[in-house]
Amino acid sequence: MEVTVTRIGAQGDGIADGDRGRLYIPLTVPGDRLRVRALSRHGDGFAAELIQVLDPGPGRSAPPCPHFGHCGGCSLQHLTAEAYRRWLLDRLTEPLARVGLADAAIAPLLQTQPRSRRRATFSALRPGAAAGAIVGFQVSRGHAIVDLSDCHVLVPAMMPLLPALRSLFAGILLPRQRIDVAVTAADTGLDVVVGWPASPDLALRETLASFAENADLARLSVLVGDGPVEPIVGRRGVGVRFGRTVVSLPAGGFLQASREGEAALVAAIRAAAEGRRSAADLFAGAGAFTFPLAEAGIRVHAVDADRAAIAALTAAAGGLPQVNAEVRDLFARPLRADELNCFEMVIFDPPRAGARAQAEQLAGSKVTVVVAVSCNPQTFARDARILVDGGYRLDSVTPVDQFLWSAHLELVAVFRR
Ligand SMILES: C[S@@+](CC[C@H](N)C(=O)[O-])C[C@H]1O[C@@H](n2cnc3c(N)ncnc32)[C@H](O)[C@@H]1O
Incomplete structure (x- = not known):
């Protein structure tokens, strides 16, 4: 059948209306006039296979990698830089609009370079x-x-x-x-x-x-x-440098996808920390944010459920008396509002599931600056709504493209009250 792609969906597939419903067609761009074949059911429509591009839409570009199209590592190398940037921004603005935060101030997208994912x-x-x-x-x-x-x-x-x-x-x-x-x-x-x-x-x-x-x-x-x-x-030792501190990563431990992406997150957190003397770094991992903050003279309480990550952080913090750390499941036992009130700032960087329980406690706290880091704009939007309902103002959201050419987007957001 012949169809025209109207937009690119959240997973990177082009979307078109077919005879029997919505079609998801990989490797296509809006405006593409295509001959396609519908395959199996896929979400609210059908997966479809591209047979022929009859008339290409604007926004197509030659993919740099010879494996692209077959390899599942990347889904968006066929877009021009501008079309890719616009698509990424939609990944952030759509979930924010769904929770009534369409007017959030979105900072320019920070893009990491090819060949930087570690x-x-x-x-x-x-x-x-x-x-x-x-x-x-x-x-x-x-x-x-x-x-x-x-x-x-x-x-x-x-x-x-x-x-x-x-x-x-x-x-x-x-x-x-x-x-x-x-x-x-x-690094080693x-x-x-x-x-x-x-x-x-x-x-x-x-x-x-x-x-x-x-x-x-x-x-x-x-x-x-x-x-x-x-x-x-x-x-x-499996060493990585967080600020000036070298941490020995535990086997299988978390590390931000790229050094550049991590640097962008740290820069945003440090800017928000200006003038603060204490911070809670929640979902701290081995301390990617803890150490740059502590080195700036801020007293940091780092919390994570991963015992090995907290042990690595504690060992590396030897020379920094203003760092202390706690192993704690923040889904089951988030820091309570009264515990949070001891800090002038809170950073939280949860896994893809987000931090609903922690956001609820923050919403009831008196903390004046909260920085959310997220690799999932959907759960971020849910948690942002909880904070805004609790009286916070969403000051800025900075998207960080550290999962290049994939459907994933990192972001860092600053809330104040
Ligand atoms: C996205 S990583 C962020 C780590 C760190 N902020 C960084 O940038 O390297 C999420 C962290 O959440 C931790 N985590 C996952 N589930 C948790 C839970 N229920 N309670 C506390 N920490 C959890 C993981 O161990 C991981 O270190």
């Missing part, structure tokens, strides 16, 4: 007994894996690891075995966590240790099921 989870598969292993990202629709030769998103330091992982997995994966491999490019080298079905035996441990040596990894660990992560070999 975290990735690859899939690896040995397709058959006679085959080598493939390593890359899953395709956008389906379960196949794209055997990555290059990536325009990830830091260059990760690229030599891909052929090395192929050789390793060709030797240790069973035919048709598929695993995940999480890689973090820390690569930190690799291999998902494995059982605790490795001695022979496998030796193979993994010599792989880590040859690939000059900082650390290699194994994750069995839901964990915990078991370090197999630590060749040097």
Whole structure:
């Protein structure tokens, strides 16, 4: 059937009206006149396959990566910079409008550069007994894996690891075995966590240790099921610099997707902290915001549910008496309004689920400056509404594109009362 794309949806697919309802067509732009075929049901409509572009819409651009279109790592490389920027801003303004905050002041989008992302989870598969292993990202629709030769998103330091992982997995994966491999490019080298079905035996441990040596990894660990992560070999500390402080990241620990993105968040937090003497850093991880604030002379109380992250933060804080830290589940036990009132400022940076319970406590507090960092504009909008209903003014929202060419957007917002 022939259709015209009217807009790009939240997951990056072009949307058009077909005979039987809404169609979601990957790799298309508004204004595209297309021949398509409807496939299976998809959300409130149907997934569709592009057969032919009859008349291209404006906003199309040549994707830089040869894997684009097949690889599920990126969904928006086919847009011009301007069309991509507009689409990203819609990801923020639509959820804000839905909760009645359409008039929020949105600062210009801060964009990170290609080849700057320092975290990735690859899939690896040995397709058959006679085959080598493939390593890359899953395709956008389906379960196949794209055997990555290059990536325009990830830091260059990760690229030599891909052929090395192929050789390793060709030797240790069973035919048709598929695993995940999480890689973090820390300041001191690569930190690799291999998902494995059982605790490795001695022979496998030796193979993994010599792989880590040859690939000059900082650390290699194994994750069995839901964990915990078991370090197999630590060749040097997995160090990252937060402000001037070097923190040894725990295996599998959180790290902002890019150094530039983290710097943009820190700059916004430090600007909001001007003149403050104390802050609570909630969902603090290993201290990406704690240390820059503490180094600016602010007393910081850092809270996170991840015991290993708080242990790393505490160890690194040795020389900074104004930092203290607490392990606490902030979904089940958010800091209460009376606890929050001890701080002149609160920062919260929750996982994608957001921080509803914590926002409710903040709404009842007297804290004058609240900074929300979020990787999910939907849950951010919900939590922002709670704060505004509690008497806060949403002063600014700064979108930060640190998940380049994907449907994810980071943001930092400042609330005051
Ligand atoms: C987006 S990360 C932010 C970490 C840190 N602010 C940073 O920039 O590196 C979210 C953090 O929330 C923590 N977290 C997840 N669920 C939590 C919970 N229920 N209570 C407290 N912390 C939680 C994770 O351990 C993680 O460190």
